[in-house]
Amino acid sequence: MTQQKSYIVGNWKMNGTQADIAILKAIADAAASDMTVDVGICPPATLIAAFAQGAGGIGVGGQDCHAKATGAHTGCVSAAMLKEAGATFSIVGHSERRADQHETDADVLGKAQALHEAGMSAILCVGETLDERDSGNAIAIVTGQLAASLPDSASADWLSVAYEPVWAIGTGRVPVSEDIAAMHAALRGTLVDLLGAAGASVRILYGGSVNPGNAQEILTIPDVGGALVGGASLKAETFLPIIQAAPR
Ligand code: 13P
Numbered sequence: 001m002t003q004q005k006s007y008i009v010g011n012w013k014m015n016g017t018q019a020d021i022a023i024l025k026a027i028a029d030a031a032a033s034d035m036t037v038d039v040g041i042c043p044p045a046t047l048i049a050a051f052a053q054g055a056g057g058i059g060v061g062g063q064d065c066h067a068k069a070t071g072a073h074t075g076c077v078s079a080a081m082l083k084e085a086g087a088t089f090s091i092v093g094h095s096e097r098r099a100d101q102h103e104t105d106a107d108v109l110g111k112a113q114a115l116h117e118a119g120m121s122a123i124l125c126v127g128e129t130l131d132e133r134d135s136g137n138a139i140a141i142v143t144g145q146l147a148a149s150l151p152d153s154a155s156a157d158w159l160s161v162a163y164e165p166v167w168a169i170g171t172g173r174v175p176v177s178e179d180i181a182a183m184h185a186a187l188r189g190t191l192v193d194l195l196g197a198a199g200a201s202v203r204i205l206y207g208g209s210v211n212p213g214n215a216q217e218i219l220t221i222p223d224v225g226g227a228l229v230g231g232a233s234l235k236a237e238t239f240l241p242i243i244q245a246a247p248r
Contacts, residue, residue, distance in 0.1 A: 006219060006246035007160060007203045007226030009040040009123065010233025011063060011091060016043050021054055026236035027243075028056040036248045038226070041233065042091055045077050052086020061123070062090035064097055067110030069117075079111075079118035089121040091228075093149055095166045105148035113151040116158060123160045123205070123228065124149055126187070130167035138165075139183060143190045156198035160205060161187055162228040168208025170230060177221050180206055184223035212241035219246050 010027075024041060031039045040059035043051050052060045062082040069078050082090055092115065093108035108124065115122045126145040128138040146161060163183050168174055175183075184204050191199030203225030206218050210227045218224060226246065232238040 004201055004203050004225055005038045007038045008243045008246055009228050010239055011228055011230050012043045013230060014044060015234055016047055021050055023236055024051050025054055027239055028058050030240050031058055032056050037243055037246045039243055048085040048087050059088050060086055062087045065090050065111055065114055067114050079114040079120055083118050083120055090115055091123045093125040095127050095164055105145055108149035109151055116153045121158045123162050125162045125164055127164040127166050139186045142183060143186050146187060146190050150194055156195050156202050160203045162205040162207050164207035172209050174209050174214055181221050188223050210242060212238055215242040215245035
């Protein structure tokens, strides 16, 4: 298997206005001198076009897309619309959408399929709640989410997976490294089961309270291929050190 570059992606969630293009530029300028890490930013949909123009070598992605290409779905955005705006990939299945918009694994599968059909790659998010972790069933639940949300058309070069424990998002709490390693190893096993040997090359990102202080430890855990970063991606001062901590 060829060694994949680390992949560090910022998820800006519902944050950011045109004024923040300066932050993107600072990240893009720093990333331009270091092509050994893949970097992506997922701004709100309103900023995708502006960010795509100023992103340089940074990938710009959506945070979600609708499963359908067009239609009467007020407030929603299709994969092709994201692509036209300049996005090359999108997050699907983020736990905030699974919770707030009641998205199911089947919904996430439809969205992932839509990305594939639009020629965009996917970051497919999975993760357990604290109750599920405490029940001792986290690995079965999270690998089950992956298996149930991965379309038949999925290929290893199209896909990244993000393991984001719900209880670690925005809380400052991070699982111990052994638990991250165990979950990533289990997800790797599921990917190889579903995609064959090529599943070994899919990058599995960790997400949940990644910051400059813990990034190096997390990013050197076996089978951690990068990070999906929320709060710390909103400022260049906290996002750039995470990129710098990624293994080369
Ligand atoms: P935080 O890094 O703010 O915990 O968010 C993680 C996340 O949800 C990224 O998608």
